[in-house]
Amino acid sequence: MTPRVIRGAMALWLLASPAAADVDAAKVFEDKCMACHGKTGTPPKAFAKLGVRDLSDSEWHASRTDEQIRDSIAKGAEDTLMRAFDKELHSDEIAALVRFVRSLKTEASSRREEN
Numbered sequence: 865m866t867p868r869v870i871r872g873a874m875a876l877w878l879l880a881s882p883a884a885a886d887v888d889a890a891k892v893f894e895d896k897c898m899a900c901h902g903k904t905g906t907p908p909k910a911f912a913k914l915g916v917r918d919l920s921d922s923e924w925h926a927s928r929t930d931e932q933i934r935d936s937i938a939k940g941a942e943d944t945l946m947r948a949f950d951k952e953l954h955s956d957e958i959a960a961l962v963r964f965v966r967s968l969k970t971e972a973s974s975r976r977e978e979n
């Protein structure tokens with residue numbers, strides 16, 4: 865390959881694959897997840913009643929590995945409102961969301977209800 869072809873291929877690769885560091889996970893969460901899970905991870909009451917997981921729950925965090933969280937986001941949970949996001953989000957975005965979800969953890973005593 866000529867250097868120009870290589871540069872072209874690299875430019876395409878960069879366009880097609882946002883580096884993990886460039887992903888604004890808070891923004892993606894706001895766009896795709898907040899409606900159900902709430903800004904802080906605690907779902908609005910009406911959604912909690914529909915079975916939406918509280919992503920700030922420290923006990924839930926302790927019960928899941930990062931890999932399990934990644935899978936839930938990528939594949940969704942069958943027969944629930946939680947759909948699979950692997951078609952609409954890049955794997956780097958999903959990895960960034962796992963870290964973001966981890967950052968939502970709070971101890972039960974400091975959890976705040978949202979309406």
Ligand code: HEC
Nearest residue numbers: 896897900915916917928933936937941944945946949961
């Ligand atoms: C339409 C509502 C809805 C949207 C939008 C949604 N979720 Fe969920 N989510 C749910 C529900 C309902 C559950 C509980 C599923 C179950 O019972 O296992 C859930 C569960 C989860 C879980 C926990 C799975 C487990 O292991 O217990 C994670 C993590 C999660 N969602 C992350 C996300 C992320 C990240 C997004 C955005 C990309 C998102 N969700 C968007 C409704 C939603």
